[in-house]
Amino acid sequence: MTKGIYIVGTDTDVGKTVVSAGIMHVLRSKGYNATYFKAALSGALIDKNNNIVPEDTRLVSTLSNLKEDYQNTTAYIFKTAVSPHLASKIENIEINVEHIKEKFNSLKNKYDYIVAEGSGGICCPLIEKENKVYMLYHLIKELNIPVLLVSTTKVGSINHTLLTIEFIKKLGINIKGIIFNSFKNTFYEKDNINIIKKLTNIPIIATLPFIDTAPGVQKMEESLKQVSKKLFQAESLIEIMEKI
Numbered sequence: 001m002t003k004g005i006y007i008v009g010t011d012t013d014v015g016k017t018v019v020s021a022g023i024m025h026v027l028r029s030k031g032y033n034a035t036y037f038k039a040a041l042s043g044a045l046i047d048k049n050n051n052i053v054p055e056d057t058r059l060v061s062t063l064s065n066l067k068e069d070y071q072n073t074t075a076y077i078f079k080t081a082v083s084p085h086l087a088s089k090i091e092n093i094e095i096n097v098e099h100i101k102e103k104f105n106s107l108k109n110k111y112d113y114i115v116a117e118g119s120g121g122i123c124c125p126l127i128e129k130e131n132k133v134y135m136l137y138h139l140i141k142e143l144n145i146p147v148l149l150v151s152t153t154k155v156g157s158i159n160h161t162l163l164t165i166e167f168i169k170k171l172g173i174n175i176k177g178i179i180f181n182s183f184k185n186t187f188y189e190k191d192n193i194n195i196i197k198k199l200t201n202i203p204i205i206a207t208l209p210f211i212d213t214a215p216g217v218q219k220m221e222e223s224l225k226q227v228s229k230k231l232f233q234a235e236s237l238i239e240i241m242e243k244i
């Protein structure tokens with residue numbers, strides 16, 4: 001039996017990868033047989049050997065010592081840093097839902113836990129074909145997997161968080177909790193969290209601090225490992241995940 005969770009965001013760049021890496025680090029260092037999964041990654045880098053490197057997958061795999069081939073955990077990899085539906089057109093690589101599901105199912109056969117990361121926000125188009133648009137939330141519905149929402153605490157986050165939660169609920173997707181990221185401990189961020197708490201009945205799983213990556217400061221990856229160990233409990237994460 002495999003259990004899973006989809007890490008979705010209120011927007012692109014809110015910290016879905018950082019959160020996924022933290023969660024995967026905690027799970028795998030406790031000995032849980034967990035993998036990462038990303039259906040479509042945009043903005044991959046080219047390394048000095050001319051290999052395409054999906055940066056999200058690289059960070060999560062490095063932090064959690066996951067040895068799986070990037071091609072197995074990342075169904076589609078695009079260089080262009082735009083929405084997958086558009087990157088796929090620009091790079092002439094058609095996205096096929098069955099291919100995404102095949103990759104996901106092969107991971108299910110090999111791992112006990114899947115931590116999947118969304119692309120962009122919950123309303124991210126994956127495929128645009130004729131007059132139809134297949135969105136990230138369609139995939140999440142089809143995979144029948146619950147979500148954890150990553151949000152920030154900056155000004156504007158009340159609006160983004162509440163709208164995303166309402167939309168997820170309306171879709172009938174099970175939302176298991178909120179993770180706030182890049183918290184700088186200001187009075188208005190504390191108030192944002194408080195208001196969101198009052199207006200939703202969704203558990204706040206963790207609040208990750210902003211990690212300073214200025215020169216001379218400890219590397220992001222090391223700090224993230226330490227922060228995650230303090231904030232995430234492997235057993236509680238396993239509890240939140242559902243059979244997929």
Ligand SMILES: Nc1ncnc2c1ncn2[C@@H]1O[C@H](COP(=O)(O)OP(=O)(O)OP(=O)(O)O)[C@@H](O)[C@H]1O
Pocket residue numbers: 009011012013014015016017018019056118119120121181182183208209210211212213220
């Ligand atoms: N807590 C944090 N402290 C400092 N920097 C952070 C923190 N969380 C995220 N970042 C930085 O913000 C950027 C975006 O984070 P991340 O890549 O995790 O976002 P994302 O939601 O996964 O984006 P995408 O939609 O591209 O997948 C990265 O450069 C990351 O290093």
Ligand SMILES: [Mg+2]
Pocket residue numbers: 016017018056117
């Ligand atoms: Mg990411």
